[in-house]
Amino acid sequence: MTTRRRLSGRTSARVGRKAVFLDVDGTFVNDRGVVPPSARQAVVAARANGHKVFLCTGRSTGQLWDEIMAPGFDGVIASAGGYVEYEGKVLLHRSVPVEEVRHVVEFFDRNRVEYLLESNSGLYGSRRAKERLRELIFAGVTDEDILAELEKGLGGFIDSVIIDPNPVRDDINKVSFLDSHLTIEQIRAEFEGAFTVIHATVPMFGPNSGEMSIPGIHKATAIELLIEHAGIALEDTIAYGDSLNDMEMLRFVGTGVAMGNARPALLDVADLVTADADHDGILLSFRSLGLI
Numbered sequence: 001m002t003t004r005r006r007l008s009g010r011t012s013a014r015v016g017r018k019a020v021f022l023d024v025d026g027t028f029v030n031d032r033g034v035v036p037p038s039a040r041q042a043v044v045a046a047r048a049n050g051h052k053v054f055l056c057t058g059r060s061t062g063q064l065w066d067e068i069m070a071p072g073f074d075g076v077i078a079s080a081g082g083y084v085e086y087e088g089k090v091l092l093h094r095s096v097p098v099e100e101v102r103h104v105v106e107f108f109d110r111n112r113v114e115y116l117l118e119s120n121s122g123l124y125g126s127r128r129a130k131e132r133l134r135e136l137i138f139a140g141v142t143d144e145d146i147l148a149e150l151e152k153g154l155g156g157f158i159d160s161v162i163i164d165p166n167p168v169r170d171d172i173n174k175v176s177f178l179d180s181h182l183t184i185e186q187i188r189a190e191f192e193g194a195f196t197v198i199h200a201t202v203p204m205f206g207p208n209s210g211e212m213s214i215p216g217i218h219k220a221t222a223i224e225l226l227i228e229h230a231g232i233a234l235e236d237t238i239a240y241g242d243s244l245n246d247m248e249m250l251r252f253v254g255t256g257v258a259m260g261n262a263r264p265a266l267l268d269v270a271d272l273v274t275a276d277a278d279h280d281g282i283l284l285s286f287r288s289l290g291l292i
Helices: 037-048 098-110 129-138 142-157 184-190 218-231 244-252 266-268 280-290
Strands: 019-020 054-057 074-080 085-086 091-095 116-120 124-125 161-163 172-178 196-199 211-212 239-243 253-256
Touching: 037 054, 054 098, 054 218, 074 161, 074 218, 085 142, 085 218, 091 218, 098 172, 116 129, 116 211, 124 218, 129 142, 129 161, 129 172, 184 196, 184 211, 196 244, 218 239, 218 244, 239 244, 239 280, 244 253, 244 266
Parallel strands: 019 054, 019 239, 054 074, 124 161, 239 253
Antiparallel strands: 074 085, 085 091, 116 124, 116 172, 172 211, 196 211
16 A cells, blocks of 8 residues: 655645646546636646646546636546547547447447447437436535536536437447446446446446446556657656546556545555645645646
């Protein structure tokens, strides 16, 4: 187990140029899907100081809204490592074979489980996917300020879902399923060898939701490819995350930072812990590490 220490807001001595990899959901954006101003400020300031900053997310590029991309980034790792872009050049783009997409659609339709097929061109949902997302995200929320922020953040995510009566496509990068009555173990067994299946990285989707990605591909493999291409030393890499699909990434980089809201298993492998997104975790950590 890695020894952890909690970051303060104090600024350390200036450091050499670093490459920083930021998870999106629960890290760069808060749990309601909104980018805190402090996180945007931190990215802009770090890049102005000569550091490279990348998004490293389970989302496909089609789900990286203008608000998320607004600060400017040196590249993007998307689809949980299946897509890698550096300074406008695509280094890797892996798609799920069409026969496996068809298997997903037929299996979940037969079992009445709502799902999302994620691609760079958009987010394609099953017949009731949008309705089920609204139920999961907004159920029981009465506070008007929270409702407004949910609409601003995750509301746009829901509205972007495309309902296609024939959703089988050849450009799908990743799959998510929503509030399944089947267990994760049953779904893993069904798709053994075809997908890596984990619990959903967005807590609001519920404990019975999950994500399915291409086997052997994860955020650490993508970071390795990017830094080799860019000539960045491993010891100069820093990564931030909060979910189980950030595990390999935090173990791989020079410095792994867990958000304050991170899953307990991620806290165990992180080198450092910062505050959550709503409490300026990115900004405080960038200051403590001397990036800004």
